[in-house]
Amino acid sequence: MVFKLLLGIWMSAVIVVAFLYAPAAEGFAQPDAARIIFFHVPNAIVAAIAFIVAAVYAVMHLHSRSLMDDAKSAASAELGLVFTALATITGSIFAHIQWNSWWNWDPRETAIIILLLVYLAYFALRTAVDAPDKRASLSAVYAILALPAMVFLMFIMPRVMFSLHPQDTLISEGKLDITYRLVLYPAILGFIGLYVWLFRIRTALAEIKLKMRRN
Amino acid sequence: MKAKTSSEPGIIEMLARSIAVLRKDLVCEFRTRYAINAIVLFAVTTLIAVSFSVGGAGISQPIQATLLWIIIYFSALSGLSRAFVKEEESRTATALKLAASPGAVFGGKLLFNILLLFMLEVVIVPLFVGMMSLQVKGWLLFVMVLVTGSIGLAVAATIVAAIVSKANAKGALFAVLSFPLLLPVLITGIHGTQAAISSSVFMSGIDDLKLLVSYTGVMFVVSLLVFRFIWED
Numbered sequence: 001m002v003f004k005l006l007l008g009i010w011m012s013a014v015i016v017v018a019f020l021y022a023p024a025a026e027g028f029a030q031p032d033a034a035r036i037i038f039f040h041v042p043n044a045i046v047a048a049i050a051f052i053v054a055a056v057y058a059v060m061h062l063h064s065r066s067l068m069d070d071a072k073s074a075a076s077a078e079l080g081l082v083f084t085a086l087a088t089i090t091g092s093i094f095a096h097i098q099w100n101s102w103w104n105w106d107p108r109e110t111a112i113i114i115l116l117l118v119y120l121a122y123f124a125l126r127t128a129v130d131a132p133d134k135r136a137s138l139s140a141v142y143a144i145l146a147l148p149a150m151v152f153l154m155f156i157m158p159r160v161m162f163s164l165h166p167q168d169t170l171i172s173e174g175k176l177d178i179t180y181r182l183v184l185y186p187a188i189l190g191f192i193g194l195y196v197w198l199f200r201i202r203t204a205l206a207e208i209k210l211k212m213r214r215n
Numbered sequence: 216m217k218a219k220t221s222s223e224p225g226i227i228e229m230l231a232r233s234i235a236v237l238r239k240d241l242v243c244e245f246r247t248r249y250a251i252n253a254i255v256l257f258a259v260t261t262l263i264a265v266s267f268s269v270g271g272a273g274i275s276q277p278i279q280a281t282l283l284w285i286i287i288y289f290s291a292l293s294g295l296s297r298a299f300v301k302e303e304e305s306r307t308a309t310a311l312k313l314a315a316s317p318g319a320v321f322g323g324k325l326l327f328n329i330l331l332l333f334m335l336e337v338v339i340v341p342l343f344v345g346m347m348s349l350q351v352k353g354w355l356l357f358v359m360v361l362v363t364g365s366i367g368l369a370v371a372a373t374i375v376a377a378i379v380s381k382a383n384a385k386g387a388l389f390a391v392l393s394f395p396l397l398l399p400v401l402i403t404g405i406h407g408t409q410a411a412i413s414s415s416v417f418m419s420g421i422d423d424l425k426l427l428v429s430y431t432g433v434m435f436v437v438s439l440l441v442f443r444f445i446w447e448d
Contacts, residue, residue: 062441114398125382142378148433
Protein backbone atom coordinates (compact mmCIF):
# COMPACT_ATOMS: atom_id res chain seq x y z
CA MET A 1 0.00 0.00 0.00
CA VAL A 2 2.80 2.40 0.99
CA PHE A 3 4.78 1.22 -2.04
CA LYS A 4 1.85 1.95 -4.33
CA LEU A 5 1.41 5.44 -2.85
CA LEU A 6 5.11 6.30 -3.12
CA LEU A 7 5.19 4.96 -6.67
CA GLY A 8 2.22 7.15 -7.60
CA ILE A 9 3.93 10.27 -6.23
CA TRP A 10 7.27 9.34 -7.84
CA MET A 11 5.76 8.76 -11.27
CA SER A 12 3.74 11.99 -11.12
CA ALA A 13 6.91 13.87 -10.21
CA VAL A 14 8.73 12.27 -13.15
CA ILE A 15 6.00 13.37 -15.54
CA VAL A 16 5.98 16.94 -14.20
CA VAL A 17 9.79 17.20 -14.31
CA ALA A 18 9.93 15.70 -17.80
CA PHE A 19 7.76 18.52 -19.13
CA LEU A 20 8.84 21.46 -16.95
CA TYR A 21 12.48 20.92 -15.94
CA ALA A 22 14.08 19.19 -18.93
CA PRO A 23 14.85 21.60 -21.78
CA ALA A 24 13.71 20.96 -25.32
CA ALA A 25 16.47 19.24 -27.28
CA GLU A 26 18.10 21.27 -30.00
CA GLY A 27 18.78 19.70 -33.35
CA PHE A 28 15.44 17.89 -33.54
CA ALA A 29 12.80 18.78 -36.09
CA GLN A 30 10.39 19.15 -33.17
CA PRO A 31 12.59 19.94 -30.12
CA ASP A 32 9.79 19.27 -27.63
CA ALA A 33 9.25 15.78 -28.99
CA ALA A 34 12.60 14.69 -27.57
CA ARG A 35 10.92 14.52 -24.16
CA ILE A 36 9.44 11.19 -25.22
CA ILE A 37 12.83 9.71 -24.28
CA PHE A 38 11.69 9.81 -20.63
CA PHE A 39 8.87 7.40 -21.40
CA HIS A 40 10.09 5.48 -24.44
CA VAL A 41 13.53 4.44 -23.14
CA PRO A 42 12.36 3.26 -19.67
CA ASN A 43 9.64 1.18 -21.34
CA ALA A 44 12.21 -0.60 -23.51
CA ILE A 45 14.59 -1.12 -20.57
CA VAL A 46 11.84 -2.52 -18.34
CA ALA A 47 10.71 -4.81 -21.17
CA ALA A 48 14.23 -6.26 -21.40
CA ILE A 49 14.36 -6.72 -17.61
CA ALA A 50 10.94 -8.40 -17.63
CA PHE A 51 12.02 -10.90 -20.31
CA ILE A 52 15.21 -11.69 -18.40
CA VAL A 53 13.16 -12.25 -15.21
CA ALA A 54 10.80 -14.51 -17.19
CA ALA A 55 13.75 -16.62 -18.33
CA VAL A 56 15.20 -16.77 -14.81
CA TYR A 57 11.88 -18.05 -13.40
CA ALA A 58 11.71 -20.50 -16.32
CA VAL A 59 15.09 -21.94 -15.30
CA MET A 60 13.89 -22.08 -11.68
CA HIS A 61 10.76 -23.91 -12.79
CA LEU A 62 12.75 -26.54 -14.69
CA HIS A 63 14.78 -27.01 -11.52
CA SER A 64 11.96 -27.05 -8.97
CA ARG A 65 8.97 -28.08 -11.12
CA SER A 66 6.88 -25.67 -9.05
CA LEU A 67 3.83 -24.26 -10.82
CA MET A 68 4.28 -21.01 -8.94
CA ASP A 69 7.62 -20.39 -10.69
CA ASP A 70 5.87 -21.05 -13.98
CA ALA A 71 3.15 -18.55 -13.11
CA LYS A 72 5.80 -15.95 -12.23
CA SER A 73 7.61 -16.60 -15.50
CA ALA A 74 4.36 -16.14 -17.44
CA ALA A 75 3.46 -13.00 -15.48
CA SER A 76 6.83 -11.44 -16.23
CA ALA A 77 6.64 -12.36 -19.93
CA GLU A 78 3.16 -10.85 -20.04
CA LEU A 79 4.38 -7.58 -18.52
CA GLY A 80 7.37 -7.61 -20.86
CA LEU A 81 4.95 -7.85 -23.76
CA VAL A 82 2.94 -4.89 -22.47
CA PHE A 83 6.05 -2.73 -21.99
CA THR A 84 7.38 -3.74 -25.42
CA ALA A 85 4.07 -2.74 -26.97
CA LEU A 86 4.28 0.63 -25.18
CA ALA A 87 7.86 1.14 -26.37
CA THR A 88 6.74 0.33 -29.92
CA ILE A 89 3.84 2.78 -29.78
CA THR A 90 5.86 5.63 -28.25
CA GLY A 91 8.64 4.99 -30.76
CA SER A 92 6.18 5.07 -33.63
CA ILE A 93 4.68 8.35 -32.40
CA PHE A 94 8.18 9.86 -32.20
CA ALA A 95 9.02 8.62 -35.71
CA HIS A 96 5.84 10.23 -36.99
CA ILE A 97 6.70 13.61 -35.46
CA GLN A 98 10.38 13.44 -36.33
CA TRP A 99 10.42 11.91 -39.81
CA ASN A 100 6.73 12.15 -40.70
CA SER A 101 6.37 8.39 -41.02
CA TRP A 102 4.68 6.09 -38.52
CA TRP A 103 6.52 3.03 -39.68
CA ASN A 104 9.53 2.62 -41.94
CA TRP A 105 11.08 -0.82 -41.21
CA ASP A 106 14.12 0.69 -39.61
CA PRO A 107 16.24 -2.11 -37.99
CA ARG A 108 14.95 -0.99 -34.57
CA GLU A 109 11.37 -1.18 -35.75
CA THR A 110 11.92 -4.56 -37.42
CA ALA A 111 13.58 -5.91 -34.29
CA ILE A 112 10.84 -4.82 -31.91
CA ILE A 113 8.08 -6.27 -34.10
CA ILE A 114 9.87 -9.63 -34.16
CA LEU A 115 10.31 -9.37 -30.39
CA LEU A 116 6.55 -8.87 -30.01
CA LEU A 117 6.03 -11.95 -32.21
CA VAL A 118 8.41 -14.05 -30.07
CA TYR A 119 6.40 -13.46 -26.92
CA LEU A 120 3.03 -13.65 -28.67
CA ALA A 121 4.17 -17.09 -29.86
CA TYR A 122 5.04 -17.89 -26.22
CA PHE A 123 1.42 -17.23 -25.25
CA ALA A 124 0.17 -19.17 -28.27
CA LEU A 125 2.16 -22.13 -26.94
CA ARG A 126 0.66 -21.69 -23.48
CA THR A 127 -2.87 -21.83 -24.85
CA ALA A 128 -2.07 -24.88 -27.01
CA VAL A 129 -1.19 -27.21 -24.11
CA ASP A 130 -3.91 -28.22 -21.63
CA ALA A 131 -2.10 -30.18 -18.93
CA PRO A 132 -0.64 -27.63 -16.44
CA ASP A 133 2.62 -29.53 -15.80
CA LYS A 134 3.33 -30.02 -19.46
CA ARG A 135 2.34 -26.45 -20.31
CA ALA A 136 4.70 -25.20 -17.61
CA SER A 137 7.76 -27.14 -18.76
CA LEU A 138 7.24 -26.57 -22.50
CA SER A 139 6.69 -22.84 -22.10
CA ALA A 140 9.66 -22.62 -19.71
CA VAL A 141 11.85 -24.09 -22.42
CA TYR A 142 10.47 -21.61 -24.95
CA ALA A 143 11.00 -18.68 -22.57
CA ILE A 144 14.66 -19.69 -22.21
CA LEU A 145 15.05 -20.02 -25.99
CA ALA A 146 13.44 -16.62 -26.46
CA LEU A 147 16.14 -14.93 -24.36
CA PRO A 148 19.02 -15.15 -26.89
CA ALA A 149 16.58 -14.00 -29.56
CA MET A 150 15.62 -11.03 -27.35
CA VAL A 151 19.27 -10.09 -26.75
CA PHE A 152 19.98 -10.35 -30.47
CA LEU A 153 16.97 -8.26 -31.45
CA MET A 154 17.23 -5.54 -28.80
CA PHE A 155 20.96 -5.14 -28.37
CA ILE A 156 22.86 -6.52 -31.36
CA MET A 157 20.89 -6.14 -34.57
CA PRO A 158 20.16 -2.36 -34.34
CA ARG A 159 23.84 -1.70 -33.64
CA VAL A 160 25.19 -3.76 -36.52
CA MET A 161 22.76 -2.53 -39.15
CA PHE A 162 22.29 1.10 -40.09
CA SER A 163 19.53 2.66 -38.00
CA LEU A 164 17.98 6.11 -37.73
CA HIS A 165 17.32 5.50 -34.04
CA PRO A 166 18.73 8.50 -32.10
CA GLN A 167 21.77 7.35 -30.22
CA ASP A 168 24.18 10.12 -31.01
CA THR A 169 21.77 13.01 -31.43
CA LEU A 170 21.19 13.47 -27.73
CA ILE A 171 24.51 12.05 -26.67
CA SER A 172 27.47 14.40 -26.86
CA GLU A 173 30.84 12.65 -26.58
CA GLY A 174 29.22 9.41 -25.50
CA LYS A 175 27.24 11.01 -22.72
CA LEU A 176 23.69 12.15 -22.45
CA ASP A 177 23.23 15.78 -21.45
CA ILE A 178 23.28 16.11 -17.63
CA THR A 179 19.77 17.58 -17.29
CA TYR A 180 18.43 14.73 -19.40
CA ARG A 181 20.20 12.16 -17.28
CA LEU A 182 18.79 13.78 -14.13
CA VAL A 183 15.27 13.07 -15.40
CA LEU A 184 15.89 9.86 -17.32
CA TYR A 185 17.40 7.82 -14.48
CA PRO A 186 14.56 8.57 -12.01
CA ALA A 187 12.11 7.79 -14.83
CA ILE A 188 13.76 4.39 -15.38
CA LEU A 189 13.59 3.77 -11.64
CA GLY A 190 9.91 4.72 -11.63
CA PHE A 191 9.09 2.36 -14.48
CA ILE A 192 10.97 -0.46 -12.77
CA GLY A 193 8.86 0.24 -9.68
CA LEU A 194 5.75 0.11 -11.84
CA TYR A 195 6.87 -3.27 -13.17
CA VAL A 196 7.52 -4.60 -9.65
CA TRP A 197 4.09 -3.43 -8.49
CA LEU A 198 2.27 -5.03 -11.44
CA PHE A 199 4.35 -8.19 -11.13
CA ARG A 200 3.39 -8.58 -7.46
CA ILE A 201 -0.30 -8.18 -8.30
CA ARG A 202 -0.05 -10.82 -11.05
CA THR A 203 1.79 -13.31 -8.85
CA ALA A 204 -0.67 -12.82 -5.96
CA LEU A 205 -3.50 -13.51 -8.40
CA ALA A 206 -1.74 -16.60 -9.76
CA GLU A 207 -1.22 -17.90 -6.22
CA ILE A 208 -4.93 -17.56 -5.44
CA LYS A 209 -5.84 -19.34 -8.67
CA LEU A 210 -3.44 -22.21 -7.89
CA LYS A 211 -4.90 -22.60 -4.39
CA MET A 212 -8.47 -22.60 -5.73
CA ARG A 213 -7.60 -25.34 -8.22
CA ARG A 214 -6.10 -27.46 -5.47
CA ASN A 215 -9.25 -27.23 -3.30
CA MET B 216 23.41 -48.69 -29.42
CA LYS B 217 24.60 -48.48 -25.86
CA ALA B 218 22.37 -47.53 -22.97
CA LYS B 219 22.85 -44.22 -21.19
CA THR B 220 25.89 -44.33 -18.93
CA SER B 221 26.11 -42.44 -15.69
CA SER B 222 29.31 -40.55 -16.52
CA GLU B 223 29.28 -37.61 -18.92
CA PRO B 224 30.40 -38.76 -22.36
CA GLY B 225 33.15 -36.89 -24.17
CA ILE B 226 32.63 -34.91 -27.34
CA ILE B 227 33.79 -37.70 -29.68
CA GLU B 228 31.61 -40.24 -27.90
CA MET B 229 28.65 -37.84 -28.06
CA LEU B 230 29.17 -37.27 -31.77
CA ALA B 231 29.38 -41.02 -32.40
CA ARG B 232 26.07 -41.55 -30.59
CA SER B 233 24.47 -38.68 -32.47
CA ILE B 234 25.58 -40.23 -35.74
CA ALA B 235 24.02 -43.53 -34.64
CA VAL B 236 20.68 -41.72 -34.18
CA LEU B 237 21.20 -39.96 -37.52
CA ARG B 238 21.79 -43.31 -39.27
CA LYS B 239 18.60 -44.71 -37.79
CA ASP B 240 16.69 -41.65 -39.03
CA LEU B 241 18.23 -41.87 -42.48
CA VAL B 242 17.28 -45.55 -42.78
CA CYS B 243 13.70 -44.70 -41.72
CA GLU B 244 13.65 -41.76 -44.11
CA PHE B 245 14.84 -43.72 -47.14
CA ARG B 246 12.18 -46.36 -46.54
CA THR B 247 9.44 -43.83 -47.26
CA ARG B 248 11.32 -40.72 -48.49
CA TYR B 249 8.43 -38.71 -47.07
CA ALA B 250 10.34 -35.72 -45.64
CA ILE B 251 12.80 -35.30 -48.49
CA ASN B 252 10.07 -35.57 -51.12
CA ALA B 253 7.81 -33.13 -49.31
CA ILE B 254 10.48 -30.54 -48.65
CA VAL B 255 12.13 -30.60 -52.11
CA LEU B 256 8.84 -30.67 -54.03
CA PHE B 257 7.53 -27.83 -51.86
CA ALA B 258 10.64 -25.79 -52.67
CA VAL B 259 10.49 -26.56 -56.40
CA THR B 260 6.79 -25.67 -56.52
CA THR B 261 7.40 -22.37 -54.75
CA LEU B 262 10.36 -21.62 -56.99
CA ILE B 263 8.32 -22.24 -60.13
CA ALA B 264 5.45 -20.13 -58.80
CA VAL B 265 7.84 -17.27 -57.98
CA SER B 266 9.80 -17.66 -61.19
CA PHE B 267 6.91 -17.58 -63.64
CA SER B 268 5.21 -14.69 -61.86
CA VAL B 269 8.27 -12.41 -61.84
CA GLY B 270 10.51 -14.15 -64.39
CA GLY B 271 10.33 -11.65 -67.22
CA ALA B 272 10.16 -8.59 -65.02
CA GLY B 273 13.89 -8.40 -64.37
CA ILE B 274 13.67 -7.81 -60.62
CA SER B 275 16.56 -6.24 -58.73
CA GLN B 276 19.30 -8.29 -57.05
CA PRO B 277 18.34 -7.52 -53.41
CA ILE B 278 14.83 -8.82 -54.06
CA GLN B 279 16.29 -11.99 -55.59
CA ALA B 280 18.27 -12.68 -52.40
CA THR B 281 15.05 -12.19 -50.40
CA LEU B 282 13.10 -14.56 -52.65
CA LEU B 283 15.78 -17.26 -52.40
CA TRP B 284 15.72 -17.14 -48.60
CA ILE B 285 11.93 -17.09 -48.42
CA ILE B 286 11.80 -20.24 -50.55
CA ILE B 287 14.38 -22.02 -48.37
CA TYR B 288 12.69 -20.78 -45.21
CA PHE B 289 9.17 -21.94 -46.03
CA SER B 290 10.43 -25.26 -47.34
CA ALA B 291 12.26 -25.71 -44.04
CA LEU B 292 9.05 -24.93 -42.15
CA SER B 293 7.18 -27.54 -44.21
CA GLY B 294 9.55 -30.41 -43.47
CA LEU B 295 11.74 -29.96 -40.41
CA SER B 296 9.09 -30.66 -37.77
CA ARG B 297 8.89 -34.27 -39.01
CA ALA B 298 12.01 -35.28 -37.07
CA PHE B 299 10.17 -35.32 -33.74
CA VAL B 300 6.52 -35.45 -34.74
CA LYS B 301 7.28 -38.75 -36.52
CA GLU B 302 8.56 -40.31 -33.27
CA GLU B 303 5.40 -39.31 -31.43
CA GLU B 304 3.06 -40.45 -34.20
CA SER B 305 4.62 -43.87 -34.63
CA ARG B 306 4.96 -44.15 -30.82
CA THR B 307 8.66 -44.87 -31.04
CA ALA B 308 9.71 -41.99 -28.77
CA THR B 309 9.83 -44.22 -25.66
CA ALA B 310 12.08 -46.77 -27.33
CA LEU B 311 14.40 -44.00 -28.51
CA LYS B 312 14.50 -42.60 -24.97
CA LEU B 313 15.76 -45.96 -23.70
CA ALA B 314 18.26 -46.38 -26.49
CA ALA B 315 20.04 -43.03 -26.50
CA SER B 316 20.85 -40.11 -24.21
CA PRO B 317 18.94 -36.84 -24.75
CA GLY B 318 22.07 -35.13 -26.08
CA ALA B 319 22.58 -37.85 -28.66
CA VAL B 320 18.94 -37.70 -29.74
CA PHE B 321 19.08 -33.94 -30.17
CA GLY B 322 22.40 -34.16 -32.00
CA GLY B 323 21.12 -36.87 -34.32
CA LYS B 324 17.88 -35.07 -35.14
CA LEU B 325 19.79 -31.83 -35.71
CA LEU B 326 22.26 -33.53 -38.08
CA PHE B 327 19.32 -35.09 -39.90
CA ASN B 328 17.63 -31.70 -40.36
CA ILE B 329 20.90 -30.07 -41.47
CA LEU B 330 21.40 -32.86 -44.04
CA LEU B 331 17.81 -32.42 -45.21
CA LEU B 332 18.34 -28.68 -45.73
CA PHE B 333 21.64 -29.26 -47.56
CA MET B 334 19.96 -31.78 -49.88
CA LEU B 335 17.22 -29.21 -50.50
CA GLU B 336 19.74 -26.49 -51.30
CA VAL B 337 21.75 -28.67 -53.65
CA VAL B 338 18.57 -28.96 -55.72
CA ILE B 339 17.06 -25.53 -55.26
CA VAL B 340 20.01 -23.13 -55.43
CA PRO B 341 21.30 -24.12 -58.90
CA LEU B 342 17.67 -24.11 -60.14
CA PHE B 343 17.16 -20.66 -58.65
CA VAL B 344 20.39 -19.30 -60.15
CA GLY B 345 19.34 -20.65 -63.54
CA MET B 346 15.66 -19.74 -63.57
CA MET B 347 16.06 -16.26 -62.10
CA SER B 348 19.34 -15.59 -63.97
CA LEU B 349 21.03 -14.65 -60.72
CA GLN B 350 24.53 -13.20 -61.03
CA VAL B 351 26.62 -13.81 -57.94
CA LYS B 352 29.84 -11.82 -57.60
CA GLY B 353 31.21 -13.38 -54.39
CA TRP B 354 30.63 -17.13 -54.60
CA LEU B 355 32.61 -18.01 -51.46
CA LEU B 356 30.56 -15.61 -49.31
CA PHE B 357 27.35 -16.77 -51.02
CA VAL B 358 28.00 -20.42 -50.18
CA MET B 359 29.22 -19.69 -46.65
CA VAL B 360 26.15 -17.59 -45.84
CA LEU B 361 23.91 -20.34 -47.19
CA VAL B 362 25.69 -23.05 -45.20
CA THR B 363 25.78 -21.19 -41.86
CA GLY B 364 22.28 -19.88 -42.44
CA SER B 365 20.86 -23.34 -43.00
CA ILE B 366 22.61 -24.67 -39.90
CA GLY B 367 21.03 -21.79 -37.96
CA LEU B 368 17.59 -22.56 -39.41
CA ALA B 369 18.05 -26.24 -38.55
CA VAL B 370 19.08 -25.57 -34.92
CA ALA B 371 16.09 -23.35 -34.10
CA ALA B 372 13.68 -25.54 -36.09
CA THR B 373 14.85 -28.74 -34.37
CA ILE B 374 14.31 -27.52 -30.81
CA VAL B 375 10.94 -25.99 -31.70
CA ALA B 376 9.97 -29.27 -33.39
CA ALA B 377 10.75 -31.03 -30.10
CA ILE B 378 8.47 -28.62 -28.22
CA VAL B 379 5.70 -28.89 -30.80
CA SER B 380 5.76 -32.70 -30.87
CA LYS B 381 4.74 -32.64 -27.18
CA ALA B 382 1.97 -30.06 -27.65
CA ASN B 383 -1.50 -30.81 -28.99
CA ALA B 384 -1.93 -28.60 -32.05
CA LYS B 385 1.07 -29.64 -34.12
CA GLY B 386 0.47 -28.16 -37.57
CA ALA B 387 0.00 -24.45 -37.14
CA LEU B 388 1.92 -24.22 -33.89
CA PHE B 389 5.25 -25.16 -35.48
CA ALA B 390 5.11 -22.23 -37.90
CA VAL B 391 3.97 -19.81 -35.19
CA LEU B 392 6.67 -20.84 -32.70
CA SER B 393 9.61 -21.16 -35.05
CA PHE B 394 8.89 -18.03 -37.12
CA PRO B 395 10.19 -15.42 -34.63
CA LEU B 396 13.16 -17.56 -33.54
CA LEU B 397 14.18 -18.14 -37.16
CA LEU B 398 13.76 -14.51 -38.23
CA PRO B 399 17.16 -13.31 -36.95
CA VAL B 400 18.74 -16.02 -39.13
CA LEU B 401 16.55 -15.04 -42.05
CA ILE B 402 17.31 -11.32 -41.79
CA THR B 403 21.08 -11.73 -41.54
CA GLY B 404 20.99 -14.47 -44.20
CA ILE B 405 19.22 -12.16 -46.63
CA HIS B 406 21.59 -9.31 -45.77
CA GLY B 407 24.67 -11.50 -46.29
CA THR B 408 23.37 -12.95 -49.56
CA GLN B 409 22.68 -9.46 -50.87
CA ALA B 410 26.27 -8.55 -50.04
CA ALA B 411 27.53 -11.66 -51.86
CA ILE B 412 25.44 -10.89 -54.94
CA SER B 413 26.43 -7.25 -55.25
CA SER B 414 30.10 -7.35 -54.29
CA SER B 415 33.03 -9.67 -54.90
CA VAL B 416 34.77 -8.55 -51.70
CA PHE B 417 34.49 -11.30 -49.10
CA MET B 418 34.72 -8.87 -46.17
CA SER B 419 31.54 -7.05 -47.25
CA GLY B 420 29.45 -9.75 -45.60
CA ILE B 421 31.72 -10.63 -42.70
CA ASP B 422 29.45 -8.94 -40.13
CA ASP B 423 26.50 -11.00 -41.27
CA LEU B 424 28.55 -14.20 -41.11
CA LYS B 425 29.71 -13.34 -37.59
CA LEU B 426 26.11 -12.69 -36.53
CA LEU B 427 24.92 -15.95 -38.09
CA VAL B 428 27.66 -18.00 -36.45
CA SER B 429 27.17 -16.44 -33.01
CA TYR B 430 23.35 -16.67 -33.06
CA THR B 431 23.54 -20.28 -34.24
CA GLY B 432 26.15 -21.11 -31.60
CA VAL B 433 24.16 -19.59 -28.75
CA MET B 434 20.94 -21.23 -29.92
CA PHE B 435 22.69 -24.60 -30.21
CA VAL B 436 24.14 -24.46 -26.69
CA VAL B 437 20.86 -23.30 -25.11
CA SER B 438 18.89 -25.94 -27.04
CA LEU B 439 21.25 -28.69 -25.96
CA LEU B 440 20.90 -27.58 -22.33
CA VAL B 441 17.10 -27.45 -22.26
CA PHE B 442 16.35 -30.37 -24.59
CA ARG B 443 16.26 -33.04 -21.91
CA PHE B 444 13.47 -31.17 -20.09
CA ILE B 445 11.23 -31.58 -23.13
CA TRP B 446 12.40 -35.04 -24.07
CA GLU B 447 12.26 -36.77 -20.70
CA ASP B 448 8.79 -35.57 -19.71
